[in-house]
Amino acid sequence: MSPVKVVLADDHEIVRNGIKTLLESEGEIEVLGEASNGIEAIEKVLELKPEILILDIRMPLMNGIEATAKLREVSPDTKVLILSMHDDEEYIIKSAESGASGYLLKDTNKQEFIKAISTIKSGDKYFSGDISNILVNNYLNIKKGNISNKNSNSSDVTDYGITKREKQILNLIYNGVTNKDIAEQLGKSVRTIETHRFNIMKKLGVGNITELLRKVDMKPDILG
Template identity: 30%
Template sequence: METRLKREEPARLVIADDHAFVRSGIKVMLSGEAGLRIVGEAADGQEALDICGRERPDLLLMDVRMPRMDGLTATRSIKRSFPEISVLILTMHENEDYLLEAVKAGAAGYVLKDAPQDELVTAIRKVLEGETTLNRRLATRLLKRLANDARGAAAPRTGVERIAPAQALTARELEVLEHVALGQTNREIAEEFVISVGTVKNHVEHIIAKLEASDRTQAVVRALELRLIDFPRR
């Protein structure tokens, strides 16, 4: 992701929504934004999947309720086939149950359709930068739910078992991960640890890579699933 920021060419976006006027509305809102380029549009989940195979975009703006294949199903498929593609859910629903479902399906973030332009752009950029797009309140509840789910899943097993990730995280990385799980931004983490934002970014990059996640949200989800971190206390 750092590479996306460092490279000169703009991030490639695909919009999936069954309503053409919504797609055009998004396009209008994003037009003129530096470094963002709409490379495709899909009217349903299946089409979105097809375009991802063709275009390999950096980010997908995905509606949930669509004919043929809904957004969550499509998200799951895309994350399975193209884990490097980030998905940002675009929805009318404003409660966290939907957000939770979206994150579980592999989405990196969640934006309401009637969000102000700058909110949408920020969300896109944060995802592209590996930042979480969740606000803290939602994040806390989300993570609590995820932790519960993970415990529930682990319950049949005996003892507390930590599943080794592909590559072991360093102690520092785990500390950073716990703060990421709390919904803190890189800057907040940097201030807490009294280190530079760049260093935090580096840590997060490593964490995402080691956990084979597409973004920091998915990294937290993965870490909770693997029981690398506990439910954030703060």
Template identity: 40%
Template sequence: MPDIIRIVLVDDHPLVLEGISARLSEEENLEIVGQACNGLEALNVVKDTQPDVVLMDVSMPVMDGIEAMERMAQDYPNIRVLILSMHDNQEYIMRLMRLGASGYVLKDVPSRELVRAVRTVYSGSTYISSRASKLLFRDRGVEQTQTKSILTKREITVLTMLAEGLCNKEIAHFLELSVRTVEAHRQNIKSKLGIHTPAGLTKYAIEHRFVKV
């Protein structure tokens, strides 16, 4: 049996909460452990339930999703926050991802994609819905070219595999390299890009289209 994924839903529209709860509850390994209608209430529910994933809107009264997410990142760093929003602005999406969101899904996605997004962020990966991804990566061709000029082809390969969730040993086996060599590539990538966390490398790879989302 797959792990049970414990979820808290946060949205200020009762009908939205009811609809999402009903759909996710159809999945045998997804469990709704709490609901909230604003960010402040969400913090209390998260404290009481300790979920794996928080599926949260941004525009809410009392406390919005941005402030709630920042507090969760500080107090509960292991909880994955998946943003569910109607906003399809590129800068808006980028801001939330930089603040620590594990994923961003637009509210018009099919329910099956929402289920996939929850499972993806729970596994430790980042998920951005297809239309949001197109907006996010628009006009980033120059940045990708610049990255390719900074990193070697081998480093780009290693970065891509790291972003896909492979560990050093798995990458070494796949590329027929020693684990020490893979670690050296990893350190070079971190140094060249000025990024020193796995989450940061993953987001960088997604932003520059080395990883499909």
């Protein structure tokens, strides 16, 4: 059986090298090329025509979700496997809606990684257990009409586009909890918390923590 042909897209070279070594050690997967951003990923797919594009979400120029949606237009036969450190509902649901065939967290083990690639190659989708639960719950909420008829108490997203997880982190920031302590409380990495913090500040249109706290003081409804 010929090896599964893939392209890797991640903005960290050391991460790409590690993934490539892991995958090619099996002898059943061939990494045709690598990309450091979403635009380059699309270009590599068009040039190399892989069966699967493995990509991160947070990348410069074009993020993974945008690249996934674009790929449906320019190379619909290439499947997408998202490999991310983010387990937020917003990222997972948007990835699925954009056409991703699978979603794995970067702390997944080698066996599950290989299984996901094999499953996607066969034409099925692969979402790990926790990720599947989020998608199922979202589907059930839609069926119940909670998404289209949500109110301020049950909404997943505030008027500022802040997700439940971001609101939770914002409350902790507002109460003076450090990134390290937030990471420990939520069982996440400090880098993940820093990413959330950056996204919150961007959505609220502030440039530093002082402006962030002032914004919350002026509009306490942000905290829910």
